[in-house]
Amino acid sequence: MRFRLLIPLLVVFSEITAKAQTTEQNIIRELIESMAENLPEDYDFSELHERLLYYRNRPVNLNYTSAEELKTFIFLSPLQINNLFEYIKRNGKLIDIYELQAIEGFDIETIQRLIPFVTLDQNTINDKITLYNILKYAHNDLIIRYERVLEKSKGYKELSGNRYLGTPDKYLLRYKYNYSNRISASLILKKDAGEYFFNGPKQYPFDYLSAHVALFKTGRFKKIVLGDYSLHFGQALNLWSGFAFGKSPEISNMVKNDTGLKPYTSSNEYAFLRGIATTVNLFKNIDITPFISYRYLDATVTKDTDGLQTINTINQTGLHRTSSEIENKNSTSQLVYGGIIQYHLKRLNVGTIAYQTHFNNTFIPGSGLYRSFNFTGTDLTNLGTYYDFTYKNFYLFGEIGKSLHSGTAFLNGILISLSPQVSAVALYRSYAENYHNFFNQSIAEASEAINEKGLYSGLKIIPSKSWSFSFYADYFRFPWLKFRVDAPSNGYELLAQANYTPKKSIKTVFRFKMKNKQQNTDANVPFNYLDDIKTENYRAEIKWNPNKSWGFQNRLEMVNYKKGTVSKEHGYLFYQDIEYSPLSSKLSANLRVAYFNTASYNSRIYAYEDDVLYHFTFTPYSGKGIRTYANLKYRLAKQLDMWARYALFNYNNVETVGSYLDEISGNKKSDIRLQLRYQF
Numbered sequence: 001m002r003f004r005l006l007i008p009l010l011v012v013f014s015e016i017t018a019k020a021q022t023t024e025q026n027i028i029r030e031l032i033e034s035m036a037e038n039l040p041e042d043y044d045f046s047e048l049h050e051r052l053l054y055y056r057n058r059p060v061n062l063n064y065t066s067a068e069e070l071k072t073f074i075f076l077s078p079l080q081i082n083n084l085f086e087y088i089k090r091n092g093k094l095i096d097i098y099e100l101q102a103i104e105g106f107d108i109e110t111i112q113r114l115i116p117f118v119t120l121d122q123n124t125i126n127d128k129i130t131l132y133n134i135l136k137y138a139h140n141d142l143i144i145r146y147e148r149v150l151e152k153s154k155g156y157k158e159l160s161g162n163r164y165l166g167t168p169d170k171y172l173l174r175y176k177y178n179y180s181n182r183i184s185a186s187l188i189l190k191k192d193a194g195e196y197f198f199n200g201p202k203q204y205p206f207d208y209l210s211a212h213v214a215l216f217k218t219g220r221f222k223k224i225v226l227g228d229y230s231l232h233f234g235q236a237l238n239l240w241s242g243f244a245f246g247k248s249p250e251i252s253n254m255v256k257n258d259t260g261l262k263p264y265t266s267s268n269e270y271a272f273l274r275g276i277a278t279t280v281n282l283f284k285n286i287d288i289t290p291f292i293s294y295r296y297l298d299a300t301v302t303k304d305t306d307g308l309q310t311i312n313t314i315n316q317t318g319l320h321r322t323s324s325e326i327e328n329k330n331s332t333s334q335l336v337y338g339g340i341i342q343y344h345l346k347r348l349n350v351g352t353i354a355y356q357t358h359f360n361n362t363f364i365p366g367s368g369l370y371r372s373f374n375f376t377g378t379d380l381t382n383l384g385t386y387y388d389f390t391y392k393n394f395y396l397f398g399e400i401g402k403s404l405h406s407g408t409a410f411l412n413g414i415l416i417s418l419s420p421q422v423s424a425v426a427l428y429r430s431y432a433e434n435y436h437n438f439f440n441q442s443i444a445e446a447s448e449a450i451n452e453k454g455l456y457s458g459l460k461i462i463p464s465k466s467w468s469f470s471f472y473a474d475y476f477r478f479p480w481l482k483f484r485v486d487a488p489s490n491g492y493e494l495l496a497q498a499n500y501t502p503k504k505s506i507k508t509v510f511r512f513k514m515k516n517k518q519q520n521t522d523a524n525v526p527f528n529y530l531d532d533i534k535t536e537n538y539r540a541e542i543k544w545n546p547n548k549s550w551g552f553q554n555r556l557e558m559v560n561y562k563k564g565t566v567s568k569e570h571g572y573l574f575y576q577d578i579e580y581s582p583l584s585s586k587l588s589a590n591l592r593v594a595y596f597n598t599a600s601y602n603s604r605i606y607a608y609e610d611d612v613l614y615h616f617t618f619t620p621y622s623g624k625g626i627r628t629y630a631n632l633k634y635r636l637a638k639q640l641d642m643w644a645r646y647a648l649f650n651y652n653n654v655e656t657v658g659s660y661l662d663e664i665s666g667n668k669k670s671d672i673r674l675q676l677r678y679q680f
Contacts, residue, residue: 027052027113031075032616033608034248046614047266048074052117054178059119063093071259074245075113077252077423078388079395079415080105082347094120104393105417107462109499127180129218138179140680143614145172147673148193155194155321155661164194164321164661171197171206172267174614184214186265194321202329207320210272212263222279222287228264228272231291232256233340234386235399237409237442237449238353242271244441249470249497249511251425251458254443255397255415260340261289269318270297273336285344291355292337296330301361310364322661333360334438338382347391353384353401357438370481373407373434373451380404382437393417399442407432409449411442413456421463427456433480445476445491445517453477470497484520486528491517505546511539521564531564537605551579551590561603571598573605573621586635593628596621612643612675625651625667639680645673 032045051072060069062084070081080103087103088094097120100106127133147170155164170193177185189206191197198205212227230241235256245253261279264272277291298315311332320329338355357380365374386399398412413427429443433451442449443456454476461469477490497511514537518530541555554576561569575594582588590610598604604622610631611617621627629647636642648670651657657664 027116029608029610031113031250034250045616049614049616050176050265055117059117059121061120061122062097062118063088063120063122068259071257073114073117074253074257075110075250076257077105077395077415078255078257078397079252079390079393079417079423080110082390082395083417096120104420105423107420107468108465109462109468127182127217129179129182134179134183138177138183141174141176141178142678142680143172143174143675145174145612145615145673145675146170147671149664149669149671151657151664151666151669153658153661154663158661162322162324162661165323165326166191166193166195166200166321167197168193169197173206174265174267176265182216182218184216184263185212186263187211188265188267190267190269192319192321194319196320200320201326202320208267208269208318210264210267212265214263220281222281223261224276224278225261225263226276228274229277229291230262230264230272231260231277231289231340231439232258232262233260233289233353234258234351234384235397235411235413235442237399237411237440238382238384238386238401238437239340239355239439240441241273241439242266242268242441244443246443247456247472247474247493247495249472249495251460251470251472252415252423254413254425254427254456254458255395260342261291270316287342287344288339289342290339292335294333294335296333298325298328298330299332299361300328301331304364309361311359311361312364312366334358348387348389350387351385353382353386356381368483370483370485373480375403375406375436380436380438382439401435401437401440403434403436406436407434407450409435409437409440409442421461423460425456425458429454429456445474445493446478446482451478451480451482453479466501468499470499471495485518485530486520487530489518489530491515506542506544508542509539511537513537513539519563522566523564533563534561535603536560549580549582549585551577551581553577553579555607557605557607559598559603559605561599563602569599569603571603571605571622572596573598573607575607575627577610579610588633589631591628591630593626594621595626597624598622609647612645612673613641613677615673615675623651623654625649639678641677643673643675643677647671647673 067081070076083103083105097115100111148168156168171191173189175187188210190208191206195207196203210228212225212229214223214225216223218224231239233239236244244256261277273291273293274295275291275293277289279287279289281287300312300315301309302312304310315328320326335358336355340351340353342349342351359378362378363375365371365376381404382401383404384399384401388395388397393416395415398410400408400410402408409431411427411429413425415425417423427443429452431444431450431452435450440449444452445454446452454474456472456474458472472495474493479488481487493515495513497509500508516532516534519533520528521531537557537559539555539557541553543553545551556574558572573594573596575592577590577592579590580588592609596605598621601622604620606618606620609617609619609629612631627649629645632644634642648668649657651667654667657667657669
């Protein structure tokens, strides 16, 4: 029966395999662009990108993999991962990669994304830890990057007062070592624009330094990490260091793929823990992850009436350019310690989290009624539990968290495969206004998962191999006040997207997105009342590859913005991308020419931009003008690659670009970026 099934699948898969010839770079780009809209502009995607490139060169064997390893592929849902293992359990090991089409929930789009990173070949992998092996078979990756804005901004022209004390150059050096996913190590040095280089205060010698050493699969010790690391557990409600993906057309990403303990290799200067952590298998189905972290944080520290130092805010930018930013650098310490116990069954996973956070200075909430429920004190204890359960085509998940002596937060959701063509997800969340947590990155409309209740539902339909449709609706309300919102408020967000791929070389996307939320009126009135803010986005784009060397992309996006009774603002963006990437050539390049026209920053439009390897740009287009950039990659030698990038904003009818210390005289802002990568 199984072999008869493979015959018709060969026909279907001939087209899938052809489509899968799309480079991993394009796959990564599409994934990142679909998820980046609800993330901070400075989100660092390098870890995700690097992990996918690693598996491109060293594919995962689907017959010998684990759920934890497959969770690193963010485009796979937990239900798809479970269905893969159920299929192998029933039918035995996969004989051919074509069999993926026979597994429930694996649509053509998912398979196209997965194929570049997986294999069924039973190649012998030498992963025994010996001195000879770790020297001979390891992979070393060294990256050196330089960048700067070419125009001189106001912050570098000032001779006194508040100004940038360093140079406008930005440097990054990153070294990574990996031996067969058994041993890893990294060293990252970074200097941002405006910071001192070597000779500044509080530098060692770069402004930012990160490092780790990690061991994997050593007896009962699944993981041991010394240095910088991250913890991703449950649905990001209790313990998730760093950022987590939110709402996107990929509705299955509403379910977090928790990967547990991981070494930290990003250049983001805030989103990590520093110390030692390990995951140990106590019994067959029980793992425990104890951890301890001690690090210094940037904070605005002042003295109260008794002369004691208090924390007003934690600064997360990692920038130390001015005298005040340098003064705030490492001004408070954070100690975090605790553990996670996980219980695994065939269809059920349950985890319990408990940890303590201690600061050497006391948190005091600032002025403003909306801050009434903010955390106060030096110590915070967080307790929580999470679960996921699979039954046939249903995947149930949830998490509850409690900050001791204050509030509670919880969420519950379900992911359903209604048929091979239709999947749906629903999620309800309730976060108390006094729920306190410094490692909370759960799904939320606001920047923090507190003071919010909401109901999300999403639907994905793939009626044929050419068409796919995504829809979601999210209703949310905020029971307490917020910044610039002086009353309880509510809102909603809607999205509808259609993808049409008539043949392997052409893909079109049509999208409508609408968001309605509330904010204090801009009118000059004695008492603030709330106005509705309504934003509508319309997008149409087409990508086509006439041959294996050339690729083109066009996008037109329009936006309408309206607050209260004020007239609507309108904006639009149109761009043309051209890519040249012949398979056998040492040279590849891409460029963009874009024209944008928006009434103000309120009607800005975001767009992903191609960049040098491991650097990602998600740029806001506002005002009126032309945006252009060009990227060049050249292979200098077998293991040595070079990238160069030039980008320019040319605005119409303006005398300055930027604001405050970043203000530039004139109507242009341009930057360059150079990078070398040596693999050995």
